[in-house]
Amino acid sequence: MKSLVLAEKPSVAREIARVLDCKQKHQHYIEGSHHIITWALGHLIELKMPEDYDPSYRTWKMEDLPILPNHMGLKVISKTRPQISRN
Secondary structure (H helix, E strand, O other): OOEEEEEOOHHHHHHHHHHOOOOEEOOOOEEOOOEEEEEOOOOOEEEOOHHHHOHHHHOOOHHHOOOOOOOOOEEEOHHHHHHHOOO
16 A cells, blocks of 8 residues: 655655655656655645535525535545546
């Protein structure tokens, strides 16, 4: 089993990879025999928007407020999906 290391940005990930002797470079991560190092590009996930719970919330109405789901969900930001999914 490998440990995942999440760095703040690509330059920090490269430095951590150097120290941990990880040399297999991939588009969104660097891999070694014991570690996988990836990086954040700002936020990776966000809270779901009201319309993610119910399409009728795409346009808010006063009678719908407050919109309080039973469980606050998270979703991966589309531009950072490659950082979350290992291919």
